[in-house]
Amino acid sequence: MYRLVTDLRVRRMPPWIIATAIAALFALLHIAAILAAGPGQTPLHNPIGLATITVVPPLTIGSPEPARIQAVFQTYTLGKLLAVLAMTAAVAVACRARARRRTMALALQLACVTVLDALPLHVVLAVQLAMLLPWRAGLAWLAAQYLLGVLVDTALVLDLAGREHTPPQWALLAYLSAERTVLAAAFLIGRLVQREHRLRATLAHAHAQVLATQALLGETVRGAERLRIARDLHDSIGHHLTALNLHLDLATRQAGTGAPALATARAVSADLLAQVRSVVSHTRHDQSIDLAEALRALCAGLPTLPASLHIEPAAARQPAPVAHALYCCMQEAITNALRHACASRLTVELLHDDSRTLARITDDGQGGSALVEGNGLRGMRERLAELGGALQLEARSPGLAVVMTVPHRGSAA
Numbered sequence: 001m002y003r004l005v006t007d008l009r010v011r012r013m014p015p016w017i018i019a020t021a022i023a024a025l026f027a028l029l030h031i032a033a034i035l036a037a038g039p040g041q042t043p044l045h046n047p048i049g050l051a052t053i054t055v056v057p058p059l060t061i062g063s064p065e066p067a068r069i070q071a072v073f074q075t076y077t078l079g080k081l082l083a084v085l086a087m088t089a090a091v092a093v094a095c096r097a098r099a100r101r102r103t104m105a106l107a108l109q110l111a112c113v114t115v116l117d118a119l120p121l122h123v124v125l126a127v128q129l130a131m132l133l134p135w136r137a138g139l140a141w142l143a144a145q146y147l148l149g150v151l152v153d154t155a156l157v158l159d160l161a162g163r164e165h166t167p168p169q170w171a172l173l174a175y176l177s178a179e180r181t182v183l184a185a186a187f188l189i190g191r192l193v194q195r196e197h198r199l200r201a202t203l204a205h206a207h208a209q210v211l212a213t214q215a216l217l218g219e220t221v222r223g224a225e226r227l228r229i230a231r232d233l234h235d236s237i238g239h240h241l242t243a244l245n246l247h248l249d250l251a252t253r254q255a256g257t258g259a260p261a262l263a264t265a266r267a268v269s270a271d272l273l274a275q276v277r278s279v280v281s282h283t284r285h286d287q288s289i290d291l292a293e294a295l296r297a298l299c300a301g302l303p304t305l306p307a308s309l310h311i312e313p314a315a316a317r318q319p320a321p322v323a324h325a326l327y328c329c330m331q332e333a334i335t336n337a338l339r340h341a342c343a344s345r346l347t348v349e350l351l352h353d354d355s356r357t358l359a360r361i362t363d364d365g366q367g368g369s370a371l372v373e374g375n376g377l378r379g380m381r382e383r384l385a386e387l388g389g390a391l392q393l394e395a396r397s398p399g400l401a402v403v404m405t406v407p408h409r410g411s412a413a
Helices: 015-037 047-059 065-096 099-116 119-132 135-164 170-179 182-258 260-285 292-300 320-340 375-386 408-412
Strands: 004-008 288-290 307-311 317-319 346-352 356-363 390-395 400-407
Touching: 015 065, 015 119, 047 065, 047 099, 047 135, 065 099, 065 119, 099 119, 099 135, 119 135, 119 182, 135 170, 135 182, 182 292, 182 320, 288 320, 292 307, 292 320, 292 346, 317 320, 320 346, 320 356, 320 375, 320 400, 375 390, 375 400
Parallel strands: 307 346
Antiparallel strands: 004 307, 288 317, 346 356, 356 400, 390 400
């Protein structure tokens, strides 16, 4: 069976790649600063540095001082490199994973930025908390991040005072604590960016719905115009041809066999009247609407969800009531996948067989595991039931398939 396959891919870089690239950039800059300072000049008064000083000297007893300095530097750089690699991987996982794995990835990232003790990396995490978590959960994580940072700063200040046998530098601790308030600004900026992104996505989806509805309305208007023309043909030309046919019949009977041209004219008139009636009858019965253009416009306008659209030509043309019901149901299913499923891929199919038309919306989100039927799904069931059709929900791992069927006898009705 011939199938028209239209693959609509959103040609944009996925957000998780952008987030991972930014985290990797800050991580590389952090490592580059360590390498630029070199052995003996790199500040070691941080969690990884203190751990390195504690572990490495006992392993290098008896070695020359330059060799010990080099060993400390190499171990410190390796520890930092492992931490930034773990943090970057956690960023990528947090952006793509589901709720439980996302929490674990954010916890790993929080641990990494805490031991790295680098404010730019803390800023990256704060922005990510704002964009990946709900408002209250994000604030709770941000508070935990700030408190952990302050605890680390306090421990470092007390350790420095113990090493130098001086009073703790509480002014330095106050400055470092105040400096960390930049995390709140980063969190707020992340929330604003997320809000702007959602508003743009909502606007783009609404625009796509308007274009799709406009295409469907255009098909309906063209069908109504064809019906009007058919009525005009029947009411004007059809009646005049009928009258002409009667007069030619009368003239042929009055002239007898001596006027063959009249008989020919009568036959031509009767044939023309039959053709007009055939055109009017075909136009009245062929009031179908093509769904393909409306569905293409709807799927092409999805701002954040790449969609693959598969349309069989025989399933695209439907009577007006069926086309309207199928379009409304498919629009509702696509909107649900966009808003609630957190999906990364969508497949829209409109198929045909001998007894029914089938529409299937499949996503790879989390709707199948936490499905709650609301007014939207109930409305879809009611629309399809009026046409003798049905709605089925097929939970998948991952994702959900919304299957709508309309029998041809329902279409005829």
